Amino acid sequence: MARDLTSELKFRDPAKARALAEALQRNLDAIGRQVSVMHVCGSHEQAIARFGLRAVLPRQLQLIMGPGCPVCVTDGPEVDEAVALARQGATVCTYGDMLRLPGTSRSLADAQGDGGKVHVVYSVDQAVELARAHPSEEVVFFASGFETTAVATAAAALAQPPKNFSVLSVHKYVPAAMDLVAGSKETKIEGFIAAGHAAIITGWGIFEPFAQKTDTPVVVAGFEPLDILAAIVKLTDLIREGKAEVFNAYPRCVTREGNRPAQQVLWTVFEARAGKWRGIAEVPQGNLDLRPEFAHLDARKRFRIDTAPVRDERASGLESECLCGTIMMGLATPHDCPLFGTACVPESPVGACMVSSEGTCRIWHTYGGAPDLRGVGAPATQEGTR
Amino acid sequence: MEKVVQKIGLKHGSGGRAMRQLIEEVFLELASPVDGIGLGALDDGAALRIGDQWLVVTTDSHVVHPIFFPGGDIGRIAVCGTVNDLAMMGATEPMALTCAVILEDGFPRADLERLRDSMKAAALEAGAPFVTGDTKVVGRGDCDGIFINTTGVALTRRVVSDAGLRAGDLLIVTGHVGDHGMAIMSKRHDLGLQGDLRSDVAPVNGLVRAALAAGGDDVVAMKDPTRGGVAGSLHEMAAKGKVGIVIEEQAVPVRDEVRAASDMLGIDPLLVANEGKAVIGVRAASADKVLAALRAHPLGRDAAIFARAIAERPGAVILDTGLGKRLLAEPEGELLPRIC
Numbered sequence: 001m002a003r004d005l006t007s008e009l010k011f012r013d014p015a016k017a018r019a020l021a022e023a024l025q026r027n028l029d030a031i032g033r034q035v036s037v038m039h040v041c042g043s044h045e046q047a048i049a050r051f052g053l054r055a056v057l058p059r060q061l062q063l064i065m066g067p068g069c070p071v072c073v074t075d076g077p078e079v080d081e082a083v084a085l086a087r088q089g090a091t092v093c094t095y096g097d098m099l100r101l102p103g104t105s106r107s108l109a110d111a112q113g114d115g116g117k118v119h120v121v122y123s124v125d126q127a128v129e130l131a132r133a134h135p136s137e138e139v140v141f142f143a144s145g146f147e148t149t150a151v152a153t154a155a156a157a158l159a160q161p162p163k164n165f166s167v168l169s170v171h172k173y174v175p176a177a178m179d180l181v182a183g184s185k186e187t188k189i190e191g192f193i194a195a196g197h198a199a200i201i202t203g204w205g206i207f208e209p210f211a212q213k214t215d216t217p218v219v220v221a222g223f224e225p226l227d228i229l230a231a232i233v234k235l236t237d238l239i240r241e242g243k244a245e246v247f248n249a250y251p252r253c254v255t256r257e258g259n260r261p262a263q264q265v266l267w268t269v270f271e272a273r274a275g276k277w278r279g280i281a282e283v284p285q286g287n288l289d290l291r292p293e294f295a296h297l298d299a300r301k302r303f304r305i306d307t308a309p310v311r312d313e314r315a316s317g318l319e320s321e322c323l324c325g326t327i328m329m330g331l332a333t334p335h336d337c338p339l340f341g342t343a344c345v346p347e348s349p350v351g352a353c354m355v356s357s358e359g360t361c362r363i364w365h366t367y368g369g370a371p372d373l374r375g376v377g378a379p380a381t382q383e384g385t386r
Numbered sequence: 387m388e389k390v391v392q393k394i395g396l397k398h399g400s401g402g403r404a405m406r407q408l409i410e411e412v413f414l415e416l417a418s419p420v421d422g423i424g425l426g427a428l429d430d431g432a433a434l435r436i437g438d439q440w441l442v443v444t445t446d447s448h449v450v451h452p453i454f455f456p457g458g459d460i461g462r463i464a465v466c467g468t469v470n471d472l473a474m475m476g477a478t479e480p481m482a483l484t485c486a487v488i489l490e491d492g493f494p495r496a497d498l499e500r501l502r503d504s505m506k507a508a509a510l511e512a513g514a515p516f517v518t519g520d521t522k523v524v525g526r527g528d529c530d531g532i533f534i535n536t537t538g539v540a541l542t543r544r545v546v547s548d549a550g551l552r553a554g555d556l557l558i559v560t561g562h563v564g565d566h567g568m569a570i571m572s573k574r575h576d577l578g579l580q581g582d583l584r585s586d587v588a589p590v591n592g593l594v595r596a597a598l599a600a601g602g603d604d605v606v607a608m609k610d611p612t613r614g615g616v617a618g619s620l621h622e623m624a625a626k627g628k629v630g631i632v633i634e635e636q637a638v639p640v641r642d643e644v645r646a647a648s649d650m651l652g653i654d655p656l657l658v659a660n661e662g663k664a665v666i667g668v669r670a671a672s673a674d675k676v677l678a679a680l681r682a683h684p685l686g687r688d689a690a691i692f693a694r695a696i697a698e699r700p701g702a703v704i705l706d707t708g709l710g711k712r713l714l715a716e717p718e719g720e721l722l723p724r725i726c
Contacts, residue, residue: 014636014708052710225709368705368713376711377632377696377704 011224012051020229021056027236028058035061036188037235038330040068040177041195042358043223049367051225055374063232064330065363067177068195070145071097071356072328073277073286074170079103080307082142082168085299086116087310091134092168093119093127094142095149097356100349105312108142124149124156131165140299143169147198150288151262154269157290157297168299171288173272174198175206180283182214186331189216191235196222196250201266203258204248215244222250269294278352279325318343324351327360334361334370341369400725401613401659402717423475423547430471430610431538433545440545442477444468445537451724453497453531456569457585458661461501463726464534465508466661467612469589474548474608474664477540478595480514486535487519491526501532512589514538546598548619550606551627553697556673558666560593560680561586561688563616564644564655566662567725572647583643588662593685597666600679607667613725614717615657619665620693620703621716627667630699636708637692656705657717659725667695 028035039045045065048054057063067073080103086092092108099109099120112118117137121127124141131139143153150171157167174195181187194207199220207218217238221231231249238245248254268291275287290298299305322344323337334340334353340361344350353359364370397404409428417425422440423433431444446467453460469480485505489498509516551557565586572583590610598605607627609619616638624631633656640648640655648655662685668676673691680686705714 012709017709049712051707052705052712055711056709225707229709366715368715371713373704373711373713376698377630377694377706 011226013226016226017056017229020226020233023233024061024229024236025058027233027240028060031060031236031240033060035190035236035239036064036330037061037191037193037232037239038064038066038181038189039193039195039221040066040174040181041193041198042069042356042363043197044068044193044195044221044228045358045360045363047223047225047228049363049370052367052373053225053228054370055372057232057374059374061232061236064189064333065360066181066189066330067277067280067328069328069353069356069358069360070172071101072324072352072359073172073177073280074098074101074144074352075276075278076102076104077276077307077311078170079107080310081300081305082108082140083111083116083310084305084307085140085168085303086111086118087114088303088306090138090140090303091117091119091130092140092142093121093130095122095144096120097358098142098144101352101355103310106310124153128156128159128161128165131162135162135164137164138303139165141165141167143167143171146172146174146195147201147266150270151201151266154265157269157294158265161297166297166299166302167290169270169288169290171270172277173285173288175202175210176272176283176286178210178218179214180277180280180286181330182210182216184329187329189330190239191217191219193228193231193235194218194220196220196227196254199250199254199258201259201262203256204246204254205256206258207246211244211246217244218246220246220248220250220254222253279322280328318350322351324353324361327353334364337361341365396723400717400723401618423545427547427549429548430474433475433542436541439541439543440477442472442475442540442542442545443537444471444475445535446471447533447535448726449530449533449724450570450726451530452573453501455573455585456583457565458587459501459504460532460534461504462508462587463661464536465505465512465514466587466589467726468536468538469512469514469591470610470661470664472538472540473591473594474546474610475542476544476546476598476608477542478591478598479542480512480538480540480591482517482539483509483514484537485516485519487521488529488533489521489523490529490531491523493531498532508589512591514589544603546605546608547626548607548609548623549626551623551629551631551667551695552606553629553695554670555606555629555667555695556670556691557620557631557693557695558668558673558677558680558689558691559611559616559639560590560664560666560686561662562639562641562644563611563660563663564640564648564658566660567615567658568644568647568655570659570725571651583647586660586662588685590662590664590685593680593683594664594666596679596683596686597664597676601668601672601676604669604672605666605676606669609665611660611663611665613659615655615659616665617654617656617703617714618717620714623665623667624695624703625701627695628700629695629697630702630704631693631695632704632706633693633714634706634708637690639688639690639692656714661726
């Protein structure tokens with residue numbers, strides 16, 4: 001198998017995890033009050049939930065997932081546009097997570113059921129290939145994700161795609177999500193864990209103005225359990241010392257400058273503009289839209305998208321109880337939601353956070369519902385295990 | 387808030403929560419009081435008192451697709467599944483097996499003979515004689531090739547249920563987990579994985595006999611982790627024993643090939659079916675003795691103590707990842723339909 005088990009195990013060493021948990025406890029004792037920190041990435045939440053890391057965190061520390069799921073913040077009317085395009089006869093390609101994301105009344109899966117041409121793709125290149133293979137069809141790539149996937153979309157746009165290919169962009173921009181939370185009056189977040197993979201592209205330097213402006217420390221973290229624990233320890237160091245600095249805890253992948261060529265590709269094709277994020281608010285610089293020079297590739301400019309037949313702004317009974325927006329802002333957890341795990345489950349999701357594999361609710365549900373297990377079942381004695 | 391389903395779905399046959407709910411809602415009505423363990427206990431089989439012994443009865447229908455897969459076939463599963471269910475009740479000397487076959491019009495005779503040979507070989511390994519059978523043929527499309535039902539009976543002096551755990555007990559799994567399900571999944575979806583992904587399908591009655599001989603009355607609960615995997619078995623044992631169970635994830639034996647396939651598919655090996663394994667609950671004092679006896683048997687060389695019962699959180703299965711802890715959710719549904 002092409003797998004490096006040794007390097008994986010290096011980041012999953014229980015003894016090191018225990019040492020980090022102890023360091024964390026010392027930091028929290030020194031700080032002497034409740035502290036809340038936020039990460040903004042579905043992949044971080046998956047690792048935290050998968051490995052049960054919250055069970056080793058000090059009780060004074062709250063680790064919250066913020067708006068780190070680009071699928072979840074894609075707004076209903078944006079999905080309506082894709083559904084309408086499928087209805088108008090276009091072939092709509094998108095990532096698997098987007099298929100069941102509800103619009104104001106219908107999802108792309110519904111559109112597929114109605115006979116619309118909807119394809120799940122694993123990369124933008126597959127959508128481009130599909131357009132090449134079917135020159136008589138209009139192929140629209142419903143493009144979601146943060147900077148990471150936006151770079152791939154941008155590269156495809158620059159690689160002279162066929163004339164029948166276009167992009168309906170719902171790409172979102174990570175730094176905007178952090179601005180949003182830090183700027184909220186209700187927030188109690190004292191530090192951020194930034195997503196390592198997005199920082200590979202943007203570089204960690206991008207967070208410096210943010211840290212200064214909001215007086216909040218930021219630590220860039222990788223995705224192995226020990227990466228995350230080490231980042232939290234560092235973040236609480238900075239909080240304890242009162243330093244609003246940026247620290248790169250993922251130096252094996254992230255540099256200060258980031259991937260310059262990728263940034264150039266990204267900003268050649270896209271510009272950050274204000275947009276509505278589902279359940280949250282209008283976010284300044286939150287959306288990545290195609291620049292005017294790429295109007296020929298922009299599905300919004302190329303087609304007259306008629307969303308009226310698929311639009312229904314009246315929320316149904318259940319949706320009005322959904323807490324996705326408050327959960328993504330870090331002001332509630334799935335446990336606060338009356339629908340979580342009962343009326344809202346992955347097989348029949350009510351809110352976007354249960355649809356996407358990057359959503360907080362979906363992740364918590366998959367990994368046992370995230371009850372507080374601190375202190376339950378004291379560690380086994382050595383003779384107890386083998 | 388969950389509504390009563392009006393149509394049966396594949397998830398109702400997958401060994402998870404949905405299946406248990408369906409059985410409880412529909413079939414429990416057939417249960418009547420017996421002297422021993424009856425339908426109401428929803429165990430691997432029934433145990434009826436006969437003099438100073440117990441007659442253990444179990445039945446199982448086999449619908450696995452594809453019918454031939456790496457490491458076995460539907461015939462071998464049909465024997466092993468039933469022999470293993472008897473063994474899980476403590477009845478390791480099968481007295482008799484029945485074999486009822488439903489065939490689809492057009493099924494190749496050569497395949498049927500190949501399956502017969504496979505059943506014969508498995509029955510010989512288990513020491514289980516076939517004593518009667520039934521053959522039906524249905525029209526094309528009315529079934530998929532072949533379905534096989536087997537029933538087994540055996541006598542035992544002591545019945546082991548799946549409800550006998552109490553806090554402090556240790557749990558042993560008799561070898562690598564997830565082999566069967568991953569072999570089927572890999573074959574069915576043509577994953578093209580390198581390495582030797584083979585089903586573990588085997589009769590474990592001899593292995594269980596060795597455990598019982600070593601541990602005696604200290605062997606308190608057993609379950610074969612087929613559909614629903616080890617997670618499904620532990621959920622039942624925790625609920626019925628009214629204990630919590632903590633799994634030490636790093637002590638669970640998993641082959642590298644299976645782990646790689648699980649990572650690729652995003653499926654936890656603990657949720658994947660096994661057909662030649664047992665999960666055995668033992669009083670802590672006898673755990674090492676039982677483990678040694680299992681490891682001395684060819685089918686138990688990779689046996690490991692991997693979990694323990696606790697008084698807290700009755701009914702819950704907790705996964706200690708070595709880095710933290712979380713609940714292991716009970717498998718809900720169609721992870722892999724028609725696995726056995």
